[in-house]
Amino acid sequence: MDNINNNKQQPQQKKQKWFFSLVFSLLLSTILIIISVSMSSTSTKFYNRAYVQTPRPRFVEQQLQVVSTSSEKIPRLAYLISGSTGDGESLKRTLKALYHPRNQYAVHLDLEAPVEERLELARGPTMVTNTLHAAAILFKEGGDWDWFINLSASDYPLVTQDDLLHVLSTIPRNLNFIEHTSDIGWKEYQRAKPVIIDPGLYTVQKSDVFWVPEKRNVPTAYKLFTGSAWMMLSRPFIEFCLWGWDNLPRIVLMYYANFLSSPEGYFHTVICNAEEFRNTTVNHDLHFISWDNPPKQHPHFLNVDDYQRMVDSNAPFARKFGRNEPVLDKIDSELLGRIADGFVPGGWFNNKRNSNLTAPNHAVANTSELKPGAGAERIKRLITGLISAEDFHAKHCI
Ligand SMILES: *[C@@H]1O[C@H](CO)[C@@H](O)[C@H](O)[C@H]1NC(C)=O
Ligand SMILES: *[C@@H]1O[C@H](CO)[C@@H](O)[C@H](O)[C@H]1NC(C)=O
Ligand SMILES: *[C@@H]1O[C@H](CO)[C@@H](O)[C@H](O)[C@H]1NC(C)=O
Numbered sequence: 001m002d003n004i005n006n007n008k009q010q011p012q013q014k015k016q017k018w019f020f021s022l023v024f025s026l027l028l029s030t031i032l033i034i035i036s037v038s039m040s041s042t043s044t045k046f047y048n049r050a051y052v053q054t055p056r057p058r059f060v061e062q063q064l065q066v067v068s069t070s071s072e073k074i075p076r077l078a079y080l081i082s083g084s085t086g087d088g089e090s091l092k093r094t095l096k097a098l099y100h101p102r103n104q105y106a107v108h109l110d111l112e113a114p115v116e117e118r119l120e121l122a123r124g125p126t127m128v129t130n131t132l133h134a135a136a137i138l139f140k141e142g143g144d145w146d147w148f149i150n151l152s153a154s155d156y157p158l159v160t161q162d163d164l165l166h167v168l169s170t171i172p173r174n175l176n177f178i179e180h181t182s183d184i185g186w187k188e189y190q191r192a193k194p195v196i197i198d199p200g201l202y203t204v205q206k207s208d209v210f211w212v213p214e215k216r217n218v219p220t221a222y223k224l225f226t227g228s229a230w231m232m233l234s235r236p237f238i239e240f241c242l243w244g245w246d247n248l249p250r251i252v253l254m255y256y257a258n259f260l261s262s263p264e265g266y267f268h269t270v271i272c273n274a275e276e277f278r279n280t281t282v283n284h285d286l287h288f289i290s291w292d293n294p295p296k297q298h299p300h301f302l303n304v305d306d307y308q309r310m311v312d313s314n315a316p317f318a319r320k321f322g323r324n325e326p327v328l329d330k331i332d333s334e335l336l337g338r339i340a341d342g343f344v345p346g347g348w349f350n351n352k353r354n355s356n357l358t359a360p361n362h363a364v365a366n367t368s369e370l371k372p373g374a375g376a377e378r379i380k381r382l383i384t385g386l387i388s389a390e391d392f393h394a395k396h397c398i
């Protein structure tokens with residue numbers, strides 16, 4: 001009997017203990033929740049306060065005074081040069097024409113490019129998959145560059161790097177050269193409303209984008225901007241896009257994931273919706289591009305007939321050129337002073353001292369020694385024309 005009673009009592013005691021421990025743990029967790037809620041509210045308060053006390057960095061162009069992001073007298077450029085199947089030779093040529101020891105280069109060859117072509121270029125620059133990725137790599141590995149320039153194998157410079165660096169050393173380093181407009185026109189119906197899926201985001205093989213039957217509305221949370229896919233962006237702005245301490249670059253990126261031809265809108269929309277950057281925009285893409293009239297989907301290939309217009313445009317770059325286009329030889333000899341398969345002479349390596357121009361055995365002691373030529377005058381005309389225009393301030397992001 002006793003045994004049985006004992007056996008009956010034990011479960012009851014156990015139940016009571018269990019009940020007390022349940023109540024206790026409930027109490028404990030309630031207290032913990034209350035503490036954590038109040039802690040998190042104080043921490044948000046703390047963040048708000050910190051936010052107010054140290055306002056976000058402002059990269060406001062101040063009456064066009066030199067606001068150096070790096071203290072070096074001569075800036076450094078970071079180039080991304082992309083190409084696809086069969087572009088290996090053109091890429092190498094563009095790369096040599098653009099080379100300067102102060103600069104950084106990332107080369108992106110499309111997956112479909114033959115392996116030999118990729119191998120030939122693998123020595124110097126890193127292979128990257130897209131513009132932001134390349135910018136991130138150049139950011140992480142490339143040291144202290146000041147501007148990021150996106151080119152393709154069918155682009156070519158019209159000035160030497162000495163010319164370009166010389167002129168860029170005189171302007172504020174927070175300026176962003178990005179051709180843009182909020183007048184999206186036909187693109188509203190053809191680009192902003194359709195929803196596309198790019199299989200390149202999740203498949204190995206390259207295949208065409210496909211359309212989703214539904215259309216979407218034009219965004220109201222931010223304003224869409226569009227423009228040229230070619231640009232020269234400042235380091236502070238690239239940092240803003242990559243770090244994402246403000247949510248805007250990330251949200252806009254997610255929006256553009258389903259947008260046809262997003263390179264013609266992503267950076268434009270981000271920069272013009274970011275109060276601290278919109279005043280740093282210069283509405284030009286630094287390219288000479290010749291569109292047919294009326295414009296077709298791609299610009300027309302440049303040839304010798306376009307030479308004078310190219311030079312007169314004062315632009316530092318032109319596109320697009322066919323492979324081994326004869327006008328490139330004319331540019332080499334008349335504008336760049338470059339011999340076939342050679343580098344462009346400049347302060348860093350002297351034409352006369354080196355007899356072997358294809359492989360200058362230069363020991364560049366001082367890369368900030370520049371020898372600007374006629375090209376510098378041309379870019380100077382273009383850039384000072386843009387940033388000293390009377391309506392320069394009125395023309396940001398309109
Ligand atoms: C950058 O370069 C690539 C390759 O030439 C091009 O397709 C793209 O539109 C460019 N622009 C941006 C913003 O990525
Ligand atoms: C940008 O410029 C406009 C017009 O000059 C000015 O009102 C605005 O305050 C500037 N923005 C910033 C962030 O300085
Ligand atoms: C120039 O240098 C390259 C690479 O070292 C070599 O192959 C070539 O024969 C040289 N040319 C002359 C003219 O010395």
Ligand SMILES: *[C@@H]1O[C@H](CO)[C@@H](O)[C@H](O)[C@H]1NC(C)=O
Nearest residue numbers: 073347365366367368369370
């Ligand atoms: C490098 O060249 C620049 C321009 O000629 C000069 O101002 C600078 O002092 C030179 N630096 C060195 C370390 O020689």
